[in-house]
Amino acid sequence: MKILILGGNGYLGWPTSLFFSKQGHEVSIVDNFVKKKMELEFGFKPLIPTKTLHKRVDCWNKNQNNPINFYVGDLLNHRFIKDLLADIRPEVIVHYAEQPSAPYSMSNRERAIFTQQNNVMGNLNLLFAIKKNCPDAHLVKLGTLGEYGTPNIDIEEGWLNVEHNGRKDRMLYPKKPGSFYHLSKVHDSANIEFACRIWDLKCTDLNQGVVYGNFTPEIDLDFENLCTSFHYDEVFGTIINRFCTQSVANYPLTVYGTGNQKRGYINIIDTINCINLASTNPPKKGEFRVFNQFTDFKSLNEMAEVIIKSSKNLGIKAKAKKIQNPRKEMEEHYYNPKNTSLISLGLKPIKFNENTIEKDIKLITKYKKNIDQEYFMPTVKWEI
Template sequence: MRVLVLGGDGYLGWPTALHLSDKGHEVAVLDNFARRGYDAELGVESLVPIESLADRIAAWHEVSGRVISSYEGDLLDAEFLFEAVRDFAPDTIVHYAEQRSAPYSMIDREHAVYTQHNNVIGNLNLLYAIAEIDPSIHLVKLGTMGEYGTPNVDIEEGWLDLEHNGRRDRVLFPKRPGSFYHLTKVHDSHNIEFTCRAWGLRATDLNQGVVYGQRTPQTALDPRLSTRFDYDAVFGTVLNRFVIQAVLGQPLTVYGKGAQTRGLIDIRDTVECIRLAVENPAEAGEFRVFNQMTESMSVAAIADLVADRFPGPVQIEQLENPRSEAPEHYYNVKHTGLVGLGLEPHLLSDTLIESMFDIVGANKHRVNPDKLRPTVRWRGALKS
């Protein structure tokens, strides 16, 4: 298949492009390099050095003999986007090209508006491009488990069979997102579902849990193929932060009591989930939803696991939670769809944490310790 990966220079976009290319698909990537710009804005950088997109693509050709094409531009530029889709003529578009940080969206009004405009309008431009150029293109869109929030009922895969006053219907599962970023993903899901229903588009919405890890079989082939390792309190995920704090001899900073439960997924499973979705497309007019996670665990349990696996003393420190979220909650998520397509999950209890200690140890001189502490507070966003 011909697959266009939007956001193909990013943390997940780049290893996804490599994985699909390695599996025999003809791949192109599109990016506006905004993610690299956020590093400059925030004064941080990836723990693991990353090459330019051009150098990455050249290295992949050198290592594998395979070619990845590239387009540089912005989804907000509809003319550019339409031309790129026409030029590459993809069978599938994988859409990662959005601002992906909840804390970033909560910094202030400006960052909230930017996140909403960038994500929602870019996605809407993409839906029009597909509809007008080739409605048979399968859209594989990365959503987030954060769309659902933490309801006091089981979370189904996207849809809910509802009975009300003696009548039955099938509706999108109710959403209660926890940030302006998560709200954009809800808006995206609704816009995509509408265009599937109204225009006959085909789409797979992947509501993904927290991703951990930095290596896939393809990125491990050459240092020039490395993807990002974010650790700061704005873009870094909780496991990455805990691993770095353990290696640096700092306390693991747990927000509140750490009873907040998160869905988790290994980066190797993320890229495989995308492959499975690409190779098993939704039907015309179908809005298909998969909950893309493999297990769930509380933040406190993740901290305990890191402390247990680290070969040295580790302290755990409880901080006031900067986020507005329930300190304890019910969390039971259905996630059978991708397993049904053939996913064989890696679990956090596997050896990945030990390999992450090695990665951090080799690059700990690149850590800015000041960036590990939270600076964005959900209520503080009102003060701008």
């Protein structure tokens, strides 16, 4: 397949690109490096030094016989993405290229607006470019499980059969997200569903849980030269990655509020497995298909407990500490999200447990001297 990975310099985009190249597909990457600018705004650095995209692609292309191409460009530049699609004519477009942090979007008005402009307008430019230059391409779009919020009913996969006043319809599942970032994904989903309906495009919208981990089989081929961006700070660090780093730093795991909030999680290897399953099993023309992409759901307290046990097995004494919740969210709630679609396509989930997380904790220990404890405590608050 000809695959275009948008956001291919990111935490998930880079290892996804390596995977598809290794499988023999024709891979092209797009990124505008805006994430680097966002990191600099807060003064945060990823834990593990990564080579520039140029060096990583060079290293891969020298050692593998299926080269990756890359393009520096911005989805906000419609001409760039339209012309690129005309040149490449991809069959699959994996769209990761968005501002991915809820705290970033909640830190002030400018960043809330940047998040929605970058994500919603970038996605709209992409939809118009697909319609014009490759209407048969399958758009595989990354959304988040957080789009649903924590409703008091079961969470279905994107759609809900509704009966109202004796009449029935299949509607987009009503979403109640918890940040301007998550809202940008809801707006994207509505725009994509509309584009599928009126222009006959085809899309898989992946409502993904929080990702953790560092290793993929392709990165493992040459970790030092190919590793991906790993954040542990309050703004860009996802919770398991942050908890593991806190444990290695002998810093209490910062559990927000009561810690009874439940969330969905997925290992980085399974993220790629899911993208592969979605890409190789495309929807029909005109179909807007939604999969919930997570493999475990647990409360923050349960996650912390697993990491504390795993650390203990490695001789690290870790503990959790409840701190004031900087977010405005329900701390006691019903939570039952469905995730049967990807499993029925063949996903064999990697379960989050003491053993699966050990390798990551060991790796973080190797880079312990890089940990800056000032990155841990939340400074971004939902109520300004």
